[in-house]
Amino acid sequence: MLMDIISICVLGVFAVLSSLALRKYNGEISALLIISAVVLMSLLAVPVLSSLFDSVRDLTSAANIKNEYISILIKSLGVCYITQISVDICRENGSQSVASQIEIAGKLIILLMAIPVYSDLIALIYDFLQ
Secondary structure (H helix, E strand, O other): OHHHHHHHHHHHHHHHHHHHHHHOOOHHHHHHHHHHHHHHHHHHHHHHHHHHHHHHHHHHHHHOOOHHHHHHHHHHHHHHHHHHHHHHHHHHOOOHHHHHHHHHHHHHHHHHHOHHHHHHHHHHHHHHHO
16 A cells, blocks of 8 residues: 555656646646646556545444445545545636535535435434433
8 A cells, every 4th residue: 555655656757757847838638648647646556546446445344334325425435535525626727616516516416415314313312212
């Protein structure tokens, strides 16, 4: 795992420095270099994600946690990461208002996804009070 993050970080730093050097000569090539590096870094992270999902699956089966809760958690994390990447791209390109709207939409989607957890929690509290 340590080598995975080292590889990803080295690739990222190399891509950014190369992009900065190329930007003054050809902006399009610079942008393509960054996009290619992001795709490659994402592909390098896939094995880490699969081992993470395996670990979470083992922990939840040992703790008798509903699979629905874990599914909501993983989907929420996905929404968080996608939202954050989109917001960072918008802010980097000077679109603060678009970034703010994406943040609000991401938060609302996570809230909507968590409704089953809230409903089970309210039912548990209701049963406890009875």
